[in-house]
Amino acid sequence: MTFFIIMFSMDKIVVIDFSGTLIKPFVAEQANLKRYEILGIPKPSEKEHKKLHGTKKHYDIIKEFISNRYGIEDDMKINFVQNYDGEIKLPGKDVKTMIMTDLFRDCMYLVAKEYGERIYTEDIIEALKVVKERDYKLAIVSGIRTDIITGVLAITKCPIDFDYIYGQDPVLSRDNNKQLNEKLAKQGEIVYIIGDKLSDLEPAKGIGAKAIFLKGGHPTGGEEQFADYVISNAKELLEIIN
Numbered sequence: 001m002t003f004f005i006i007m008f009s010m011d012k013i014v015v016i017d018f019s020g021t022l023i024k025p026f027v028a029e030q031a032n033l034k035r036y037e038i039l040g041i042p043k044p045s046e047k048e049h050k051k052l053h054g055t056k057k058h059y060d061i062i063k064e065f066i067s068n069r070y071g072i073e074d075d076m077k078i079n080f081v082q083n084y085d086g087e088i089k090l091p092g093k094d095v096k097t098m099i100m101t102d103l104f105r106d107c108m109y110l111v112a113k114e115y116g117e118r119i120y121t122e123d124i125i126e127a128l129k130v131v132k133e134r135d136y137k138l139a140i141v142s143g144i145r146t147d148i149i150t151g152v153l154a155i156t157k158c159p160i161d162f163d164y165i166y167g168q169d170p171v172l173s174r175d176n177n178k179q180l181n182e183k184l185a186k187q188g189e190i191v192y193i194i195g196d197k198l199s200d201l202e203p204a205k206g207i208g209a210k211a212i213f214l215k216g217g218h219p220t221g222g223e224e225q226f227a228d229y230v231i232s233n234a235k236e237l238l239e240i241i242n
Helices: 025-039 046-055 058-070 092-119 124-133 146-155 176-186 203-207 234-240
Strands: 011-016 077-081 087-091 136-145 164-168 188-195 210-214 229-231
Touching: 011 176, 025 046, 025 058, 025 092, 058 092, 077 092, 087 092, 092 136, 092 146, 124 136, 124 234, 136 146, 136 176, 136 188, 146 164, 164 176, 176 188, 176 203, 188 203, 203 210, 210 234, 229 234
Parallel strands: 011 136, 011 188, 136 164, 188 210, 210 229
Antiparallel strands: 077 087
């Protein structure tokens, strides 16, 4: 008898963060300032604004203004139609998050339309094209809503065809670690994670991937000590991912 052994090779996956890594940090900053203007929030200094983006502490400021402007309180219950499968009831705190991220989506689209391909980090598109040619799959994993990510990619006519995109839902209930471990890891072997802040990179250790810190985004501290590689520009990716 003749036996045949079929070998299946897993796809090699490179994960990249969206805001501050794939796209320049000014995009989210500009979108947030537009959101501040809509809500009547006083404009922070440039330094403070960058710091808020890294820590996401501006979320609390925005939600407070949403409460004041729209009259939505955390303990309210509001019903939403869920396609044709009935209704879902959300607490007021989740509705505030949805309003907050809806406004951010609208403003991100405006910035994307205004700047086009200039939103992308210098040389990142060219580098990722080469990474794909080297037979890696590309994935975006981000704390930003999926409709924001895919909308911005479409508006700017991004030339990269990403194989996987894992973003947030409208109430920001998804956990990036879980998405990496339970969803993306089933698609193949995650070998590199590229990000601009520590929270982007931390999941790498749990899944045996190498963490690449790309300077210039919204770092929160500790990135250089944690990362396996530290790079100042996207071209350096090609020296690591070979």
